[in-house]
Amino acid sequence: MALLRGFVDVLFPPACQVCQTRGDFPLCAGCRAGFPLIRPPVCQKCGRPLRGPPDLTFTCIPCRHRRTHFAYARAAGVYDGPLREAIHALKFGGRQALAEPLGRLIAEVVATDPRMRVDLVVPVPLHPARLRERGFNQAELLAAEVAGYLSIPLRPTALRRVRVTPAQTGLGREDRRANVRGAFGSREPLEASTILLVDDVMSTGSTGIECARALRHGGARQVVVATVALAVLDR
Numbered sequence: 001m002a003l004l005r006g007f008v009d010v011l012f013p014p015a016c017q018v019c020q021t022r023g024d025f026p027l028c029a030g031c032r033a034g035f036p037l038i039r040p041p042v043c044q045k046c047g048r049p050l051r052g053p054p055d056l057t058f059t060c061i062p063c064r065h066r067r068t069h070f071a072y073a074r075a076a077g078v079y080d081g082p083l084r085e086a087i088h089a090l091k092f093g094g095r096q097a098l099a100e101p102l103g104r105l106i107a108e109v110v111a112t113d114p115r116m117r118v119d120l121v122v123p124v125p126l127h128p129a130r131l132r133e134r135g136f137n138q139a140e141l142l143a144a145e146v147a148g149y150l151s152i153p154l155r156p157t158a159l160r161r162v163r164v165t166p167a168q169t170g171l172g173r174e175d176r177r178a179n180v181r182g183a184f185g186s187r188e189p190l191e192a193s194t195i196l197l198v199d200d201v202m203s204t205g206s207t208g209i210e211c212a213r214a215l216r217h218g219g220a221r222q223v224v225v226a227t228v229a230l231a232v233l234d235r
Contacts, residue, residue: 017095018086026097027086034082035105038075038230046205047074047230068205069212070197070223074113075230076105079201083229087200091138099138102228103145106198110150110226118224119193120155121147124211125184127161142228143198152196158188158218159211180210186218194222203231 014025021028038049041056045063050056077083090098110116123143131137140156147154162185195215202208202225212223 017089017093017098018082026095027101031082031086032101035076035086036078036080036083037105038077042074045072046202047072048232049078068209069216070205070208070225072115073202073205073208073225073227074109074116075202075227076109077229079203079229079231087228090141091200094135096136096141099141100145102200103142104149105228106142106226107146107149110146110196116196116224116226117194118152118196120158120190121150121152121196121198122155122158122211122215124197124199124207125159125161127163130161139199142200146196146198146226155188158186158190158195159214160185160187180206184211184214186214186220188218190215190219192219192221194224195220197223197225199225199227201229201231202227 013023015022016024016028016031017026018031019028021030038047040054041050041052041058042048043050043060043063044057045059045068048060050058050060052058079087086098086102089095090102110118121143123137123139125139126134126137143156144154146152161183163183197208197211197215199207205225208225212220212225215223
């Protein structure tokens with residue numbers, strides 16, 4: 001079987017799961033180099049990129065006027081270009097092999113941020129109906145890669161989605177908040193832990209806020225959020 005697989009790979013080399021370049025699986029160097037990664041300075045609360053010197057310490061004005069329930073959030077890159085395509089290929093194209101390089105991006109952000117010293121990794125959950133439809137939870141795949149890379153325990157069942165919510169795509173800020181309000185619950189005692197909440201994309205932060213609220217109610221001392229990408233919206 002291994003010999004046959006090797007023969008097939010010679011005839012049909014595995015391809016990049018984003019651009020289909022042969023021989024680069026699951027992600028080619030060209031797509032990886034095209035990821036719009038976020039560099040300092042960033043908002044100390046939501047992680048959005050800011051203008052200024054790299055050592056600038058600043059909290060953006062919107063974050064000063066809202067309660068988030070999470071301590072801070074970071075993303076590896078901006079939701080655009082090849083990074084957006086890679087997330088779509090994972091989430092909607094079923095190309096689960098992309099969870100490894102995308103999860104590694106999150107892990108690198110966490111490993112280099114001294115504030116992100118966490119006890120447990122928890123993914124944003126899908127509702128069971130949505131999970132049956134898709135067949136996998138992309139946030140859980142990413143969280144597993146992060147936990148493995150950083151040697152931090154993974155708690156995939158710490159959160160549950162208590163109701164099905166429509167997709168957030170196309171909704172305005174207030175509608176996004178209303179859409180996920182009360183949609184999550186904690187189902188495991190979290191023993192005053194600091195939790196790393198993992199998801200694929202953060203836009204308004206509404207999902208992170210509601211998940212963090214549920215985790216705090218479940219006993220978490222602090223919640224920090226890490227995602228592959230950040231959708232930079234007008235605010």
